[in-house]
Amino acid sequence: MKDRHAMMMVGVSGTRRWVLPVLFCLGLFAGPVVPVEAGWEQVQEILSRIEAPHFPDRDFAVTDYGAKGDGQTDCTEAFKKAIEAAHAAGGGRVVVPEGTFFCGPIHLKSGANLHVSRDAVIRFSVKPAAYPTVYTRWEGTECMNYSPLVYAYEQENIAITGAGTLDGQAGDDNWWVWKTTQGKDVQALRDQGEAGAPVSQRVYGKGRKLRPNMIQPYKCRNILIEGVTIRNSPMWHIHPVLSSNITVRNVKVIGHGPNNDGCNPESCRDVLIEGCYFDTGDDCIAIKSGRNNDGRRVNVPSENIVIRNCQMSDGHGGVVIGSEMTGGARNVFAENCIMDSPNLDRALRIKTNSVRGGTVENVYMRNVTIGQVAEAVLKVNFLYGEGDTGDYVPTVRNVHMENVTSRKSKYALYIQGYERSPITGIFLKNCAFANVEKPNLLVGAKELVLENVTINGEQMRLEN
DSSP states (O other), rough: OOTTTOOOEEEOOOOOEEHHHHHHHTTOSSOOOOOHHHHTTHHHHHHHHOOOOOOOEEEEEEGTTTTTOOOEEHHHHHHHHHHHHHTTTOOOEEOOOSSEEEEEEEEEETTTTEEEEETTEEEOOOOGGOOOOOEETTTTEEEEEEESSSSEESSEEEEEEEESSEEEEOOOOTTGGGGGHHHHHHHHHHHHHHHTGGGGGGGSSTTSSSOOEEEEESEEEEEEEEEEEEEEOSSSSSSBOEEEEEEEEEEEEEEETTTOOOOBBSOOOEEESSSSSESSSSSSSEEEEBBBHHHHHHHOOEEEEEESSSSEESSSSSSEOSSSBBBBBEEEEESSEEOOTTOOOEEEEEEOHHHHOEEEEEEEEEEEEEOSSSSSEEEESOOOOSSOOOOOOOEEEEEEEEEEEEEBBSSSEEEESSSOHHHEEEEEEEEEEEBBOSEEEEEEEEEEEEEEEEEEEEEEEEEE
């Protein structure tokens, strides 16, 4: 091949299992294949450490503290009193009964299980003045900003459960329009992060345009979010940060606003996301770990994340790592999921660049059925956002896909790394990609291993 950066086209061959020979010609092959079984064996160990919190058998109904389910009365203080009572008693359920309850931010405390009953709706204020300034993380940079709609800081044994609905009420006439006016504040925060300004000096909130997230446990442990429907967040819907032992189970997330990601564990450890439904305006699940210099300062990866039995409809990606991934991500497992929508762009996506850097390793996906995605089944992109303009070269290695099928996509694989830091170890086994419109794009890839992989019914091979 004349150009080491040239695009590699995947065609067909009768070979059933092989390491693509062009990669040897490029001098890029780097050693033995990592057995996929060794990766999946970690799942049971991870799950053994994830245990949903348990709560005493006592209830604290918000209506006993002055809340009214008429959709008009401000219930913020009643929710606060009920949560404080549950916390003081050593824990219990803070029960939201049938009705529509209007309120501002809810701050959970240790031992409190916010139980949103069937036919109960919590509708959150869309007035920024209702949300005090708290310690938070905004797109990977720590700051003082508007409180998330449901927030907890340095708490343990907390939950949001029930069959009811949390409605952020965000729309084009309130929070979402800030996407078009936030540029100055976004740049100011990022400049402070790059300069290493103390977080206490990065004060936003009132008068600024950085939208809050919907649910954010920050530096918490033993977290359960189960059964509820979550709608129309100002920004990301579920965003645990620097937290551990997290279970997100049987949750529906629906929101089509800008940056309306579904579930974004950031710098978190031991996370289970199962049985959930995502229909979002951005990534369905996006694993993150801080951004740029501020991510390097905090320097905590996301690790040991299990995703299973989920359904992804609209979104920029089904399972995504990045783009705020400076702290790195490792040991991510996704299985038995269904993804299908003309408005779902990718199934598995890893996105970064040399400004953000970070290391992603040990990513496993198996038994995933894809109806259609608009772009690629697998996309790994080192040219996201700012592109290759920085000094922090990212690393991605050991990505496995097994028993993954798709019925329609533009690409099967879209891999774009750097020659100086190639994406290393893409392993595909028993995968079938149908109705693929374009040849694969493989740039800056090293050690691509195939076993029984077909595109449009024919075995894959590599051509230059």
